[in-house]
Amino acid sequence: MRTAQTGAISRRVAVGVFAAIALAACAPAEPPAVPAAPPAPAEQQQQQPAPERAPNPAADQQLLRAADDGDLDQVRAALATGANVESRDDHQRTPLLLAALADHVDVARELVKAGADPDAQDYRRDSAFLVTGVTGSVGMLEALLPANPDFALTNRYGGTALIPAGEHGHVEYVRAAVKTGIDINHVNDPGWTALLETVVLGDGSERYQEVTRLLVDAGADVNIRDRNGLTALQHAERNGYPKIAEILRSAS
Incomplete structure (x- = not known):
């Protein structure tokens, strides 16, 4: 009788041990520890703005x-x-x-x-x-x-730097300015381009003749009309500037 009871107890112990082992095998594994990210390099850290000068x-x-x-x-x-x-x-x-x-x-x-x-x-x-x-x-x-x-910035007359240069007959300035990419055919508020101002406000002298030639050679449109419908050539003829008129006719 004692032997039978002892055997039964042994069997129950064995079953319990086996069940514990089985449950341990089915349990989810402990996730591996994730190492902490290293600190960002100094150049990647947000820089503080420089203090403004007083x-x-x-x-x-x-x-x-x-x-x-x-x-x-x-x-x-x-x-x-x-x-x-x-x-x-x-x-x-x-x-x-x-x-x-x-x-x-x-x-x-x-x-x-x-x-x-x-x-x-x-x-x-x-x-x-x-x-x-x-x-x-x-x-x-x-x-x-x-x-x-x-170069497109305009003055109080709506003109670029090239337009008063034509008005004043600044030969060397116009020679340099037309190479900058400035708009040669820009029209100001009174309705004039650099070419029109050269003819309308100039005196027809040699320097204005040269400015006219420089503007024409750089691509100035001789057919642009002012607010009265007149071209630079018509102004030159009216003002009695035959040499300027000749330059303009050759470009028409």
Whole structure:
């Protein structure tokens, strides 16, 4: 009797052990530990913006005066002490515009290197690049080109820099400007192109004849009419400019 009971107990123990082993085999495996991601390299971490430079009104005024006077050393000194290269005077003129108006080419180059905007306009809508068409300064034009001026920017008359250059008969400037990609046939608010202004507002002298030739050779459209329906050729004939008229006829 004892032997039978002992055997039964042994069988029950064995069954229990077998069941425990079977349950352990069916249990889901413990997922492997995932290693922590390494920290991002320093260059990939978000950089804090550089603190803005505190305004320095005294340095700004120094820069404006120096640019107007053409004092390159003072321009550099003002920039070194924190002057804002885009500071404005009472007429909203920037240092670069003041330098362009006075044709201080070396100063303009320095300001361009400092990031000056050649398209910043004053209260009369003049910009550093636009006024080169009035002054006729090829040196200033070339000094501003590295700053990528907007050749389509217009003045208070709706004209590009090339139009006043034609009006004033700036031969060498026109020779340089037509190579920049500026729109030769742009029409301003009064309805004139550079070619029309050359004929209408010029005096027919040799320099205006040369400007006419340069514009025609660069692709100026001689058939554009002004608001009165007149072409540059008709204006030349009316004004008694036979040599300009001859240039225009040959291009018609």
